[in-house]
């Protein structure tokens with residue numbers, strides 16, 4: 001069974017960047033085969049990893065729904081279910097170092113239920129082929145909360161270095177506890193800390209919410225520069241402070 005790492009946090013805290021750098025480290029550590037799931041509708045994990053965006057499950061769902069309305073497109077030789085399965089399987093993009101699934105957004109009035117169901121079927125079918133699965137989640141963690149994933153071994157909550165950021169991530173932690181999701185481990189990563197140092201206030205907030213701190217990542221100009229140059233931030237040099245700090249955290253977590 002693959003070891004599943006889910007990364008979550010509110011928008012803008014650097015969760016996708018952290019996810020991308022973690023994937024880069026797993027690849028370099030020879031930890032493949034690796035499945036990457038972009039489950040955040042607002043995310044740009046493909047850009048952080050430096051690959052083209054593939055077609056998303058949400059897009060395929062929409063195409064099939066539209067084709068049904070028009071009464072065409074589904075080949076006569078196939079049932080709708082077979083066609084849907086074939087199309088969804090084609091959404092699994094095979095990159096050089098990992099495979100990637102993009103959930104995408106749901107359009108119109110659609111909810112995620114159907115796409116979640118498809119993802120669950122695909123994961124159940126293929127998860128055994130991977131050593132690691134890394135999932136970039138949206139803040140509400142709908143895909144986890146709805147039981148799309150068979151299980152989560154490590155849930156890494158990412159927060160910026162502020163009291164309010166920690167309060168926001170504590171609400172996600174509370175939801176995880178209420179839903180009884182039982183990840184093997186749930187830990188907090190503080191990102192973009194000036195100089196990699198936590199203020200006393202933030203430390204107090206972490207303790208007050210009984211969050212377990214995995215480590216602190218510094219604000220790093222290399223990430224900013226990669227962003228400005230349109231380069232994948234997961235590929236900044238391994239010697240950069242944020243990557244060194246992340247590698248330390250991963251080592252502590254035995255990843």
Ligand SMILES: Nc1ncnc2c1ncn2[C@@H]1O[C@H](COP(=O)(O)OP(=O)(O)OP(=O)(O)O)[C@@H](O)[C@H]1O
Pocket residue numbers: 009010011012013014015016017018040042043044191192217218219220221223224227233242
């Ligand atoms: N350690 C860091 N040092 C400097 N800049 C960072 C760092 N981490 C992230 N950033 C920058 O912060 C911004 C937000 O990062 P990112 O897109 O990864 O956040 P996110 O939490 O995934 O947001 P969203 O949920 O909206 O996709 C980006 O411009 C990114 O380059």
